[in-house]
Amino acid sequence: MAAELTTDRSVLYLYGITESRPRDLPELIGVDRFAPIESIDCDGVFCWISRVPALDFEKNLARNMENLDWLAETSVAHQRVIAAIARHTDILPTRFGTVFRTEESLCKHIAKRVRGLKKDFQRIKGADEWGVKVFAIQPAIPTVSKVRSGKDYLKAKAALLPNRRPKPAARDEMIKFERALAGVATETASVGNMSRGQRGLAFQTSLLVSRSKRNKLESLLEKFAQEWAQDHRIECTGPWPPYSFVSRPENKVRSK
Amino acid sequence: MSAPTNAVVFAGDDPSDEMTLLDILDHVLNQGVVLRGNVVISLAGVDLVFLGLDVILTSVETAMRHMGAALPREK
Numbered sequence: 001m002a003a004e005l006t007t008d009r010s011v012l013y014l015y016g017i018t019e020s021r022p023r024d025l026p027e028l029i030g031v032d033r034f035a036p037i038e039s040i041d042c043d044g045v046f047c048w049i050s051r052v053p054a055l056d057f058e059k060n061l062a063r064n065m066e067n068l069d070w071l072a073e074t075s076v077a078h079q080r081v082i083a084a085i086a087r088h089t090d091i092l093p094t095r096f097g098t099v100f101r102t103e104e105s106l107c108k109h110i111a112k113r114v115r116g117l118k119k120d121f122q123r124i125k126g127a128d129e130w131g132v133k134v135f136a137i138q139p140a141i142p143t144v145s146k147v148r149s150g151k152d153y154l155k156a157k158a159a160l161l162p163n164r165r166p167k168p169a170a171r172d173e174m175i176k177f178e179r180a181l182a183g184v185a186t187e188t189a190s191v192g193n194m195s196r197g198q199r200g201l202a203f204q205t206s207l208l209v210s211r212s213k214r215n216k217l218e219s220l221l222e223k224f225a226q227e228w229a230q231d232h233r234i235e236c237t238g239p240w241p242p243y244s245f246v247s248r249p250e251n252k253v254r255s256k
Numbered sequence: 257m258s259a260p261t262n263a264v265v266f267a268g269d270d271p272s273d274e275m276t277l278l279d280i281l282d283h284v285l286n287q288g289v290v291l292r293g294n295v296v297i298s299l300a301g302v303d304l305v306f307l308g309l310d311v312i313l314t315s316v317e318t319a320m321r322h323m324g325a326a327l328p329r330e331k
Contacts, residue, residue, distance in 0.1 A: 079283065093284075129283075131283075191287065
């Protein structure tokens, strides 16, 4: 038994931090698909954790993350837990793979950051994050018809390739769109390290939108979508927990 | 969410619908509160590991199918 305990050591996987502890939360299962979610009171904020095997989440985390199946399931589980809590109370989501060895070390680190966290709670109060992407609709592919020279062929062939740079008119439209979104959002953030390379992606942003303005966002998106029906498709995901709107220790908040 | 039009694709907060895995990774790997724990997990190299991974575009549905068996459904 003792030997088992040492090899099966567990660590604390942190999902996020809230200011209150909702009572009617359904039972949630953690990223290891086994252990339940618990909350720990640290300095007046609640840290949502589950106990996970140290082997998978400490020793082998980096290696596991290169396994796409593991990463897919585990990141979905991470998001699922945070989204479930977010339905009941505002949460500052933690980045994937934040692991602590003991409750003491978790609380010690929270205590160091608690003032910044309190500011973040004010910032995200009553708001959700929304992801907006605009994709250029590729025109119907013309066939390379009869050409007289190699130059003509290359010209025709070039016409088949998707435009790498948006036309100036399209760029103006994007600026207009971005401004309109900024009018509805409390804040905007640039995101998309993973999806930057998606085919046809013309514009991407994340918005922090107050729940009372959700309808405004929807109608704005629909208005642009109708105007652009021929050229662009808009994708909107959300509501997300405010992943992109929590401060980092390295980004000192500047006061005006 | 209101009825989607043809042109706007909406994905809601239930991960079983159209949120793609890519969007989830965008959020959970790159954003969120960063705390320095006893165990410091450096994710600095992550962008490189996943750069250009079109395969990752698999819909989250695949992952959800695996999850479905292990997780109790919420009401």
